[in-house]
Amino acid sequence: xxxxxxxxxxxxxxxxxxxxxxxxxxxxxxxxxxxxxxxxxxxxxxxxxxxxxxxxxxxxxxxxxxxxxxxxxxxxxxxxxxxxxxxxxxxxxxxxxxxxxxxxxxxxxxxxxxxxxxxxxxxxxxxxxxxxxxxxxxxxxxxxxxxxxxxxxxxxxxxxxxxxxxxxxxxxxxxxxxxxxxxxxxxxxxxxxxxxxxxxxxxxxxxxxxxxxxxxxxxxxxxxxxxxxxxxxxxxxxxxxxxxxxxxxxxxxxxxxxxxxxxxxxxxxxxxxxxxxxxxxxxxxxxxxxxxxxxxxxxxxxxxxxxxxxxxxxxxxxxxxxxxxxxxxxxxxxxxxxxxxxxxxxxxxxxxxxxxxxxxxxxxxxxxxxxxxxxxxxxxxxxxxxxxxxxxxxxxxxxxxxxxxxxxxxxxxxxxxxxxxxxxxxxxxxxxxxxxxxxxxxxxxxxxxxxxxxxxxxxxxxxxxxxxxxxxxxxxxxxxxxxxxxxxxxxxxxxxxxxxxxxxxxxxxxxxxxxxxxxxxxxxxx
Numbered sequence: 233x234x235x236x237x238x239x240x241x242x243x244x245x246x247x248x249x250x251x252x253x254x255x256x257x258x259x260x261x262x263x264x265x266x267x268x269x270x271x272x273x274x275x276x277x278x279x280x281x282x283x284x285x286x287x288x289x290x291x292x293x294x295x296x297x298x299x300x301x302x303x304x305x306x307x308x309x310x311x312x313x314x315x316x317x318x319x320x321x322x323x324x325x326x327x328x329x330x331x332x333x334x335x336x337x338x339x340x341x342x343x344x345x346x347x348x349x350x351x352x353x354x355x356x357x358x359x360x361x362x363x364x365x366x367x368x369x370x371x372x373x374x375x376x377x378x379x380x381x382x383x384x385x386x387x388x389x390x391x392x393x394x395x396x397x398x399x400x401x402x403x404x405x406x407x408x409x410x411x412x413x414x415x416x417x418x419x420x421x422x423x424x425x426x427x428x429x430x431x432x433x434x435x436x437x438x439x440x441x442x443x444x445x446x447x448x449x450x451x452x453x454x455x456x457x458x459x460x461x462x463x464x465x466x467x468x469x470x471x472x473x474x475x476x477x478x479x480x481x482x483x484x485x486x487x488x489x490x491x492x493x494x495x496x497x498x499x500x501x502x503x504x505x506x507x508x509x510x511x512x513x514x515x516x517x518x519x520x521x522x523x524x525x526x527x528x529x530x531x532x533x534x535x536x537x538x539x540x541x542x543x544x545x546x547x548x549x550x551x552x553x554x555x556x557x558x559x560x561x562x563x564x565x566x567x568x569x570x571x572x573x574x575x576x577x578x579x580x581x582x583x584x585x586x587x588x589x590x591x592x593x594x595x596x597x598x599x600x601x602x603x604x605x606x607x608x609x610x611x612x613x614x615x616x617x618x619x620x621x622x623x624x625x626x627x628x629x630x631x632x633x634x635x636x637x638x639x640x641x642x643x644x645x646x647x648x649x650x651x652x653x654x655x656x657x658x659x660x661x662x663x664x665x666x667x668x669x670x671x672x673x674x675x676x677x678x679x680x681x682x683x684x685x686x687x688x689x690x691x692x693x694x695x696x697x698x699x700x701x702x703x704x705x706x707x708x709x710x711x712x713x714x715x716x717x718x719x720x721x722x723x724x725x726x727x728x729x730x731x732x733x734x735x736x737x738x739x740x741x742x743x744x745x746x747x748x749x750x751x752x753x754x755x756x757x758x
Contacts, residue, residue, distance in 0.1 A: 242314040243281035244273035247301050249324045251289045262287075265320040272349045273318050281308075281315070290327035298326070302338065309342040317346045322355065379658060381415075386480065388413030389494040396422070397475045398458045399429030399498055412494075419495040425458050426498055429476065433499045436471055436507045445471070472511040477504035482634060526578045526708050527552065530715060530722045536568040540724075550574035552724065572724035572732045580734040582703060582711075585718055588738075588745045589699045628670045635667035718742035 248265040262285060273280055282304055284297040301317065308315040317339060319325055325346070326332050339346060347353050382392055393415050396402050401422040405414040428449075435445050446467045449457065460466065474480065474487045478497035487508075488501050499507075525542020531552050533540055538556035545551055553571035699717075702710040718739055725733040738746060 242278045242316045243308055244269075244276075244278040244316055244318050245281050245301055245304055245308075246270065246273065246283045246318050247285075247298065247324060248283070248320065249286040249288070249290060249295070249298070251287070265324065268320050268349045269318045272347065272353075273316075276347075278316065290323060290325075293326070293328065293331045295326075302335065305339060305344045306342060309344060315344050317344060318349065319346070320349050322346070322348045322351060379662075384413055385415050389491065390414045391419040391475070391480065391493060391495050393417065397473065398460060398470060399426040399476070400495065409494075414494070421496050421498070422458070425456060428452060428456050429470075429498050432467070433471065433476070433503060433507060436510065437503050442468055442471070442511065468511055472508045474504070474508075477501055482638060486630070524708060525550065525552070525574060526711055526715070527574075527581060527722055530581075530719055531572075531577070532721050532723050533568060533570050534723050534725060535570045538568060540570075540572070542574055552577060570726075572726070573730070576732045577722065577724050577734055580732075581715070581719065581722055581736060584734075584736050585715065585742070586700070586703050588718065588742065589703060589714070591745070625674060628674050632667055632670040632674070635663045635670065638663035638666075718745070 246266065246269040248262050248269065250262055250265075266283065266285075270280060284301040284304075286295040286297045288295045305315050305317065317325075322332070325335065336346060345354050348355055386392055390413065396419060399422055400419050402417040403420045405416055405418045409418055410416075432445055432449060435448065436442070443464070446462070446464045449462045449467060470476075474490075475495075476498045477488070477500075478492040478495065479487050479490045480493055488505060497504075524544070528541045529539070531540035532538070533554040533556065536554065536556050538554050540552040540554050542550060542552055550573075551571045552574050554568045556568040699714045702714050706714075719742060720737045720739045722737070723735040725735060727733050
């Protein structure tokens, strides 16, 4: 192979770029840019060198082919070869002023000039910086217009543009819908996939496990699944998504209080709420298939905070080992090997919970009256300050939840290419500011005693007898159902070799019941 010598004729490095939204625009397409750059370089008598192409937003400095362009320019100049960079317009190099200035400085220092076909060839630094500032301002203004348009669409009750949820499709908006604030397309039922969505909710509502629903879904043809993969996590998110009850995502904790949107729901409110609560319970108390381990899902490792699950060793001893090592590098402490003897921890938890339950089954009228009065005192704490703090905390919780939802939606829009990085950063910064303000004020309310929203006492007492029987005589599945109501989490503590204690955190309902087990009369007096 003949080795080519370097010449004094500059090598033209051509860079073209479009964002996803620009690909079909006349004069901005990659082919149009490339043809113009080639003609310009040929007219100058330059050698056409390597061509670099990105399909990414110009606000991103980490574009791979842009970085390769800079590396190739450095390589050619390091070898003594003259080089120039040719672009159709300077904004193709990027839309962030700081990076454009930095990139031009780097190229100038190594003796590489930048030529823009449609802006007169080599452009002075002053003109280039002005054009860069204009390009950056265009991105900012576009982001603001996108935010305003999306707010207008959402305020009208329409589903925001993006990928249609499973079971729905986009259809062109009618003239009347456009006058009512809809985007060009509106969400509507997909007759091919919606029946399968309804069947998934029916199965979950009839008691089928999430794993069972998932196994059924993956057997469906791809067209029935909307050409989605349908992993287990996706199925869980679908069954908890408010979209199927006609509400927008990220609308706060009290989802059903939000007005129904302008798209048809697939399930009724009662069914959706029941399944949503069932799905949410999996995060705190995952279901288990063996039915042998009482505290799987309740236990947290004292060493790393990871979950612990039940396992039988040598078909004899039951233990609760930490599951962090199963999470690999994602675990807080991947090498954690903590475990606890299951029978000891089980007995400790039952010994803590059983007296709480049985105290609620008292039948003496005088004691029942005192219990009722004490319960009402817990449900409605005295003092306007506490009441106002409770209301404000609930409002701030809703604000924080909405801000988190906006952060999630912004990330999805950016990942789907519906907005560029500048638009995402505007959405992100606004939502983050609201979230931080809400969390800061919530922190200042921590010193005020805010009581949980407890159910009526008669409802609790009616269930207490069944709880007591389940804890004393029921199987593990029945006992776990009771613990799910009263226990939030359990942290085992190794006291010495083979001897364990337990730190038990009760749910708000469990804490209220334990308060009354000391003495209802004392609770009234307090």
